[in-house]
Amino acid sequence: MRQAITHVTLVVPDYEAAISFYVGVLNFTLVEDVARPQETKRWVVIAPPGGCGASLVLGRASTPAQEAAVGNQAGGRVFLFLGTDAFERDYAAMQAKGVAFVRPPQTHDYGTVAVFSDPFGNLWDLVEFA
Numbered sequence: 001m002r003q004a005i006t007h008v009t010l011v012v013p014d015y016e017a018a019i020s021f022y023v024g025v026l027n028f029t030l031v032e033d034v035a036r037p038q039e040t041k042r043w044v045v046i047a048p049p050g051g052c053g054a055s056l057v058l059g060r061a062s063t064p065a066q067e068a069a070v071g072n073q074a075g076g077r078v079f080l081f082l083g084t085d086a087f088e089r090d091y092a093a094m095q096a097k098g099v100a101f102v103r104p105p106q107t108h109d110y111g112t113v114a115v116f117s118d119p120f121g122n123l124w125d126l127v128e129f130a
Helices: 015-025 064-069 087-096
Strands: 007-012 029-036 041-047 055-060 078-083 100-108 111-117 123-129
Touching (some): 015 029, 015 055, 087 123
Parallel strands (some): 007 055
Antiparallel strands (some): 041 055, 100 111, 111 123
């Protein structure tokens, strides 16, 4: 048997703001952006450049409970992990684009990692595994 997680939904306040950050700043690929007018939403899928793992489905918050979850989907913990093959390259590029790092780079036995926040408050690890 072979299974894989293919998508993870990320609840965001606005499609355009999310696309602007993830595609415009982090250089993610916009895989799909399909209007679903009957549901008053869009099917928006993004993925890291060169990625071969799970992609993100951007889900616009449409209820008070979903709005409350924006930026706190993991209860204040790091929620998503962006793996890289060149930590210093990506860290410098992200800093140059104004990405807010909330914990500086650290080297551990498993690799090099720094924590950043997206504009919505979600915490991410930028990590290059050893």
